Amino acid sequence: xxxxxxxxxGAGKGTQAEIAxxxxxxxxxxxxxxxxxxxxxxxxxxxxxxxxxxxxxxxxDSVVIGIIxxxxxxxxxxxxxxxxxxxxxxxxxxxxxxxxxxxxxVVSIEVSDEKIVSRMSGRRVCDKCGASYHVEYKPSKDxxxxxxDGCVLTMRKDDSPEVVLSxxxxxxxxxxxxxxxxxxxxxxxxxxxxxxxxxTTRLTLEALGGK
Ligand code: AMP
Numbered sequence: 001x002x003x004x005x006x007x008x009x010g011a012g013k014g015t016q017a018e019i020a021x022x023x024x025x026x027x028x029x030x031x032x033x034x035x036x037x038x039x040x041x042x043x044x045x046x047x048x049x050x051x052x053x054x055x056x057x058x059x060x061d062s063v064v065i066g067i068i069x070x071x072x073x074x075x076x077x078x079x080x081x082x083x084x085x086x087x088x089x090x091x092x093x094x095x096x097x098x099x100x101x102x103x104x105x106v107v108s109i110e111v112s113d114e115k116i117v118s119r120m121s122g123r124r125v126c127d128k129c130g131a132s133y134h135v136e137y138k139p140s141k142d143x144x145x146x147x148x149d150g151c152v153l154t155m156r157k158d159d160s161p162e163v164v165l166s167x168x169x170x171x172x173x174x175x176x177x178x179x180x181x182x183x184x185x186x187x188x189x190x191x192x193x194x195x196x197x198x199x200t201t202r203l204t205l206e207a208l209g210g211k
Pocket of ligand 1: 009030031032033035052053054056057058059060061064084085086087088089092158167
């Protein structure tokens with residue numbers, strides 16, 4: 001099964017992608033996570049991407065398409081995969097078509113801009129393993145350190161309120177048109193993002209039902 005999660009930054013795509021990955025036994029692929037790792041280790045791609053990502057801008061299509069092409073060629077993608085944060089522009093979606101990838105279903109998690117802004121201020125991440133938490137909706141066990149490795153949780157640079165507003169604007173301009181793109185292909189399912197992660201998961205699994 002090939003699934004794609006669409007949604008504004010902070011809508012909960014990553015969380016639902018991880019849950020679906022466990023459930024269906026296929027990898028969740030986050031271009032954002034791949035880019036953050038490249039920035040951390042200082043690869044040439046990371047150095048090129050840093051300025052865009054930290055300002056909340058999109059990394060150029062050519063770079064991201066290269067990343068996804070390489071990732072989808074890996075063995076663990078043979079039985080399917082879940083895309084989280086790719087494609088993010090119509091040009092990227094067309095590139096995916098050109099790679100011969102046909103998605104089975106695209107789930108768009110719908111959350112208002114107002115809720116996104118308040119949610120993002122509470123997001124905390126582990127710089128070591130990339131795990132994502134929320135001070136209110138998905139706290140780690142002690143609220144301060146990562147459940148996986150005990151590292152102190154931090155706020156992503158691009159989660160500051162002014163960067164979030166610019167990321168939302170980019171989402172509406174560049175990414176939201178993908179809803180029409182996948183609606184026209186008969187692939188789009190809308191899920192209302194809920195306060196509780198488990199409630200969004202229930203609706204997401206319903207939307208994926210029968211797939
Ligand atoms: P995310 O973790 O999905 O919120 O992504 C974090 C950042 O990585 C984004 O704000 C972009 O700078 C970059 N990024 C991730 N995926 C893409 C993509 N498909 N196209 C362009 N930039 C991306």
